[in-house]
Each structure stands twice: as structure tokens, then as C-alpha cells.
Amino acid sequence: MLYQSKIKNLSKVQKMVFISMLIAFALVLGYLERTFVPVVPFPGVKLGLANIITLTSLYFLCFKEAFLLVVLRVTLNSFFTGSFITIWYSLSGGILSLIVMFLLIHYSKDKVSIAGISIIGAVSHNIGQLIVVAITTESINVAAAYFPILAVSGIITGILIGFTVNYLLPYINRIFK
Numbered sequence: 001m002l003y004q005s006k007i008k009n010l011s012k013v014q015k016m017v018f019i020s021m022l023i024a025f026a027l028v029l030g031y032l033e034r035t036f037v038p039v040v041p042f043p044g045v046k047l048g049l050a051n052i053i054t055l056t057s058l059y060f061l062c063f064k065e066a067f068l069l070v071v072l073r074v075t076l077n078s079f080f081t082g083s084f085i086t087i088w089y090s091l092s093g094g095i096l097s098l099i100v101m102f103l104l105i106h107y108s109k110d111k112v113s114i115a116g117i118s119i120i121g122a123v124s125h126n127i128g129q130l131i132v133v134a135i136t137t138e139s140i141n142v143a144a145a146y147f148p149i150l151a152v153s154g155i156i157t158g159i160l161i162g163f164t165v166n167y168l169l170p171y172i173n174r175i176f177k
Helices: 012-035 051-060 063-081 087-108 114-137 141-175
Strands: none
Touching: 012 051, 012 063, 051 063, 051 087, 051 114, 051 141, 063 087, 087 114, 114 141
């Protein structure tokens, strides 16, 4: 179900516009997410709406382009929010999640559903962030105590993101026909 063969027919400019649109959508989704009132009282628990774009990009772009998308999305988002301290948390989670989802899509795509890939990606994102917490606090205790909360939220949001991407992919695929 990879759609990369269709996007290969695009010119460099068309591909750059497509990637730019994905980044813009991710930034808008990130902004919308920040406007929501937190449903749970735990800091760091979010819907992860921008991960819709990250997962979608893995079906249309090569790894290098998807990596660029994640780095630009996180960097631009930190400029818009003025929260430069969280860039390391976002980057570590985003990059680890991207790598894990890429490997799953390319090596286990027939065995793992899009929702399954999304769940594993969401939990990987949380693990990446907790690694930075452990490094910055020089203790694994905080990360270990917080992992169950983030794992449960990652599973729930991973399901929602996975179903959304599963629904979205055929519509984006129509653009390239």
C-alpha cells in the first residue's frame, strides 16, 4: 500500500510543494491541538494530531524526505510556540517514532495494520521523550514512573491517528492519478 511510486513522477518543484503542504497541515494540526483544553491532568499527554502527517508522509515519501518533514515541523512549531526548551523532547520523540514506523511499514507492512503502526509509533514517541527526561534529570525514576501513563495515552491516541491515516491515504492517493 505504499504510494511512493506515484509521487516519483512529480517534478522536484511539485514534490517540494507537496512536502511543504504536509508541513503546513502538521503545523495547523499542532496549533489546533494546543487550543484544546487538556482532557487528562497529566503534562505531556496530547493527542499528537501532527503525527497524522508524519505517518501519512511515510507512505508517500522516502525516509530522508519524511525525516526532513519531522525536523522542519518540530523546529517551526517551536518558533511559533516560543517553547524552545521542548524542541529536544519533540525531536527525540518524533525521530524515534519516525524510524520505528518506517521500519514497520517497510518490513512488516503485511503483518501490522496502519493502526498498529500508529500505536507503536505513538509509544515510541513517548519513549523518545522519556529518554530525554532521563538524560536531563540524570535519573530514570521520573521516566519509569511516567511511562505507564504515556503508554496508555499513546495506545489510545495511536488508534485514533491510525484510523484517521487509514481513512486519509486513499484520498491523498487520488491527487496523484
